[in-house]
Amino acid sequence: MTTQEPQRKGGPGGLRAFFRRLTSSQAELEAAELREDLDRHGATPIASCAERQRFCVAGTLRTVTLRPRGGAPALEAELYDGSDVIDLVWLGRRKIVGIEPGRVVRAEGLVSLQDGRKVMFNPRYELRPTG
Numbered sequence: 001m002t003t004q005e006p007q008r009k010g011g012p013g014g015l016r017a018f019f020r021r022l023t024s025s026q027a028e029l030e031a032a033e034l035r036e037d038l039d040r041h042g043a044t045p046i047a048s049c050a051e052r053q054r055f056c057v058a059g060t061l062r063t064v065t066l067r068p069r070g071g072a073p074a075l076e077a078e079l080y081d082g083s084d085v086i087d088l089v090w091l092g093r094r095k096i097v098g099i100e101p102g103r104v105v106r107a108e109g110l111v112s113l114q115d116g117r118k119v120m121f122n123p124r125y126e127l128r129p130t131g
Contacts, residue, residue, distance in 0.1 A: 079107065
C-alpha cells in the first residue's frame with residue numbers, strides 16, 4: 001500500500017512563478033508590474049484602446065519632447081503601461097510642470113491614430129505618486 005504525500009504549495013505564485021521571474025528580463029518584469037497597476041489607477045490597458053473612443057489610461061512616461069506642429073509648439077510624451085504605448089500631445093504648450101520621463105501619469109481623452117500610433121490630444125491628466 002502506498003501513501004501519497006500531500007502536494008506542497010509555495011507562496012503566491014509558487015515555484016513556477018519564481019522561475020518565471022528568474023528567467024524574465026528586467027523589461028518584462030517592469031511591464032508586468034505596470035499592467036498590474038492599471039486596476040489601481042482605474043485605467044484601461046492601452047493595447048485595448050480603440051480609435052475614436054474616450055479612454056482613461058495610466059502608465060510611466062518614457063520620453064517627453066517639444067515638437068512643433070503646424071508652426072505652434074506641442075509637448076509630446078510617450079506613455080507606456082506594459083501593454084502598449086500612446087503619445088500624449090498638448091498643443092500650444094512648451095512645458096508642463098511634472099510631465100517628465102519616469103513620472104507615473106493617468107490621462108483621459110479621445111484616442112486617435114496618427115501614422116499607425118495611438119495618440120491622445122490635450123488629455124486631462126493626473127500626476128500619480130511613483131511606487
